[in-house]
Amino acid sequence: xxxxxxxxxxxxxxxxxxVPEKWEPFIKRFLRVRVPFKNKTLVGFISDMDDGxxxxxxxxxxxxDIFPLxxxxxxxxxxxxxxxxxxxxxxxxxxxxxxxxxxxxxxTIKALEGRVLALDNVPLKKAYTAIGKDTVFQHxxxxxxxxxxxxxxxxxxxxxEKSKSMxxxxxxxxxxxxxxxLEYYTDLISIHLNKGGNVLMxxxxxxxxxxxxxxxxxxxxxxxxxxYGATTKGRQRMETYFKARNxxxxxxxxxxxxxxxxxxxxxxxxxxxxxxxEYRNEEGFKFNAGLLVMKRAExxxxxxxxxxxxxxxxxxxxxxxxxxxxxxKAWLKNKKYSEIITEKNISSYGTLPEELIKIINTAIxxxxxxxxxxxxxxxxxxxxxxxxxxxxxxxVCQGIMSYQKHKNLLVCPACSKNLEYKEMCMNCGSNLxxxxxxxxxxxxxxxxxxxxxxxxVRITGETIKEDLENLKNVSHETPAIxxxxxxLSKLYGLHANKLILxxxxxxxxxxxxxxxxxxxxVFTNLLDALSPEEIYIVMERKKxxxxxxxxxxxxxxxxxxxxxxAAEFPPYLRIFLIEVEKKGEQAGIKIINxxxxxxxxxxxxxxxxxxxxxxxxxxxxxxxxKGNKELFYKSLLQIYNIPEVRIEADxxxx
DNA sequence: GAAATAGAACAT
DNA sequence: TGTTCTATTTCA
Numbered sequence: 001x002x003x004x005x006x007x008x009x010x011x012x013x014x015x016x017x018x019v020p021e022k023w024e025p026f027i028k029r030f031l032r033v034r035v036p037f038k039n040k041t042l043v044g045f046i047s048d049m050d051d052g053x054x055x056x057x058x059x060x061x062x063x064x065d066i067f068p069l070x071x072x073x074x075x076x077x078x079x080x081x082x083x084x085x086x087x088x089x090x091x092x093x094x095x096x097x098x099x100x101x102x103x104x105x106x107x108t109i110k111a112l113e114g115r116v117l118a119l120d121n122v123p124l125k126k127a128y129t130a131i132g133k134d135t136v137f138q139h140x141x142x143x144x145x146x147x148x149x150x151x152x153x154x155x156x157x158x159x160x161e162k163s164k165s166m167x168x169x170x171x172x173x174x175x176x177x178x179x180x181x182l183e184y185y186t187d188l189i190s191i192h193l194n195k196g197g198n199v200l201m202x203x204x205x206x207x208x209x210x211x212x213x214x215x216x217x218x219x220x221x222x223x224x225x226x227x228y229g230a231t232t233k234g235r236q237r238m239e240t241y242f243k244a245r246n247x248x249x250x251x252x253x254x255x256x257x258x259x260x261x262x263x264x265x266x267x268x269x270x271x272x273x274x275x276x277x278e279y280r281n282e283e284g285f286k287f288n289a290g291l292l293v294m295k296r297a298e299x300x301x302x303x304x305x306x307x308x309x310x311x312x313x314x315x316x317x318x319x320x321x322x323x324x325x326x327x328x329k330a331w332l333k334n335k336k337y338s339e340i341i342t343e344k345n346i347s348s349y350g351t352l353p354e355e356l357i358k359i360i361n362t363a364i365x366x367x368x369x370x371x372x373x374x375x376x377x378x379x380x381x382x383x384x385x386x387x388x389x390x391x392x393x394x395x396v397c398q399g400i401m402s403y404q405k406h407k408n409l410l411v412c413p414a415c416s417k418n419l420e421y422k423e424m425c426m427n428c429g430s431n432l433x434x435x436x437x438x439x440x441x442x443x444x445x446x447x448x449x450x451x452x453x454x455x456x457v458r459i460t461g462e463t464i465k466e467d468l469e470n471l472k473n474v475s476h477e478t479p480a481i482x483x484x485x486x487x488l489s490k491l492y493g494l495h496a497n498k499l500i501l502x503x504x505x506x507x508x509x510x511x512x513x514x515x516x517x518x519x520x521x522v523f524t525n526l527l528d529a530l531s532p533e534e535i536y537i538v539m540e541r542k543k544x545x546x547x548x549x550x551x552x553x554x555x556x557x558x559x560x561x562x563x564x565x566a567a568e569f570p571p572y573l574r575i576f577l578i579e580v581e582k583k584g585e586q587a588g589i590k591i592i593n594x595x596x597x598x599x600x601x602x603x604x605x606x607x608x609x610x611x612x613x614x615x616x617x618x619x620x621x622x623x624x625x626k627g628n629k630e631l632f633y634k635s636l637l638q639i640y641n642i643p644e645v646r647i648e649a650d651x652x653x654x
Numbered sequence: 655g656a657a658a659t660a661g662a663a664c665a666t
Numbered sequence: 667t668g669t670t671c672t673a674t675t676t677c678a
Contacts (some may be wrong), residue, residue, distance in 0.1 A: 003678090009655055009656090009677085014678040015677070038655095039657075058678060168675080582673085583671085583673085584672070586674080587673060643675080
């Protein structure tokens with residue numbers, strides 16, 4: 001017997017192996033197998049098999065699991081994702097079933113018949129070494145034993161398919177503030193839990209947000225709330241895994257790692273703030289969890305709810321096309337908006353306008369909490385020598401360096417190189433240095449200088465521990481100033497009386513084609529999390545934006561969609577970023593020409609930027625392809641299989 | 655993706 | 667002719 005195995009390597013073809021006789025009876029599609037590859041061992045998935053014999057092929061070492069860990073529906077989801085994101089199925093499957101899942105570790109044998117009584121209560125791994133894995137498999141197949149996990153004590157068996165209900169499951173975009181969202185979620189969730197189903201709920205991946213949701217939902221569902229997020233590790237992770245797989249009536253809170261989680265009787269999927277970038281997986285297999293769980297809900301024939309105050313353009317387009325129903329609760333009422341227009345750019349010179357200081361002082365007198373938003377976390381993101389006029393550039397990649405004062409470090413945001421700041425110009429040695437593009441750290445220092453004995457904290461989401469520690473003493477008993485980046489919009493449960501945005505309009509430059517969308521989302525989510533009564537927007541006269549544009553949700557989205565359509569950008573056309581990195585220029589051009597040839601043959605539109613100087617020696621090229629994927633799927637596959645080429649579907653920043 | 659191999663460029 | 671860096675191939 002020959003099996004064709006999908007490996008987690010960036011080639012789309014599969015690799016064939018022959019199967020030793022003792023494993024033959026257990027071969028099944030999508031089983032994990034351990035195989036020799038080059039001079040190491042890899043775990044792959046059986047994508048197909050046939051009865052032929054080929055003595056030239058290497059043999060598989062063993063079958064890893066006793067049955068495929070995912071059911072047909074989850075596999076269908078993986079296959080869809082593989083196609084949609086131009087990623088080999090082996091890589092997708094490996095993401096869905098990561099090596100960090102230690103399933104066997106928690107399984108124990110239960111003997112069902114007298115003749116295997118010796119195996120009763122023996123840990124699975126022990127039995128493997130004692131009588132051989134194939135013998136254990138044989139016993140299982142013959143129904144002599146069961147495998148029970150340590151958490152539910154229920155038999156481990158292939159994930160059952162849910163019986164299909166007749167009614168068409170709903171897709172809902174719920175627009176409302178955090179309190180109304182929680183109320184809506186809770187009602188819906190309890191309906192499904194009461195029927196014995198499980199519910200998956202995806203949250204933005206930030207500890208403080210997660211804790212808030214857990215607290216609120218625990219009030220209603222108590223110990224039926226489970227965790228499956230980034231901070232859930234080891235034993236706790238496996239506990240959720242087995243409970244979700246074997247039992248019903250649980251609400252599973254988590255992050256993107258829930259996308260492919262096997263769930264028994266999955267009845268509802270909720271995604272809160274689906275527009276957040278954290279739903280995009282950036283390592284290896286790049287996908288958007290919000291979109292994938294929408295597909296999952298479709299495949300599993302269950303309802304899905306997207307709750308937010310600032311939906312993504314993609315989701316809003318689904319609404320417009322009639323593919324998602326919208327429920328909109330009025331909010332943003334009773335807010336006082338003011339603009340503070342400055343003649344000079346604060347970010348460049350760091351002088352705060354008098355008006356702003358007055359506002360802060362009155363807030364302190366009234367014992368209020370003031371939140372200050374800035375788009376940057378560091379002290380300064382642009383350091384320039386006033387003598388030679390040159391900016392501080394990264395010695396490795398020539399990127400513009402940022403300065404972190406508390407560590408006295410110059411860091412490169414592009415390649416994360418960092419070095420100590422020597423208080424002089426890197427080029428000419430002058431000590432006339434100007435810090436501009438200032439961020440949270442700078443404002444913190446400035447505030448501490450102006451306001452003595454006032455509680456001033458900085459929240460940037462860099463280290464959760466620090467953020468938690470900083471927030472510990474903030475209460476409405478004493479005035480406080482909280483300075484932070486977008487992370488401020490995750491601080492649910494903390495009420496700031498005043499919100500001041502400094503440099504918000506600079507997101508226009510930072511966020512690429514999604515700039516306006518991002519601005520809307522940052523602004524609206526800040527209001528949602530902090531629920532301030534008064535909002536102050538500090539802008540430079542020259543670069544000011546029309547604030548009212550961002551205050552009306554409907555008109556904003558319709559207008560943005562119009563612009564996107566005219567510019568042929570997502571959600572109307574998809575974007576594929578093709579990147580080539582080479583040390584030598586000629587070698588790079590050769591590959592680029594190959595890609596161009598494929599593109600031209602299919603008559604596709606695309607354009608090349610670069611070569612961009614990268615690192616000490618080396619070049620990088622970028623080709624951007626825009627269009628409907630189905631039209632050029634074959635070409636993209638061809639391009640994918642060229643070595644040294646990476647394709648990123650739906651890149652966040654271009 | 656990464657090791658093995660082939661090829662180019664440079665120094666001795 | 668060896669040494670080192672870069673490009674290409676191949677994995678079953």
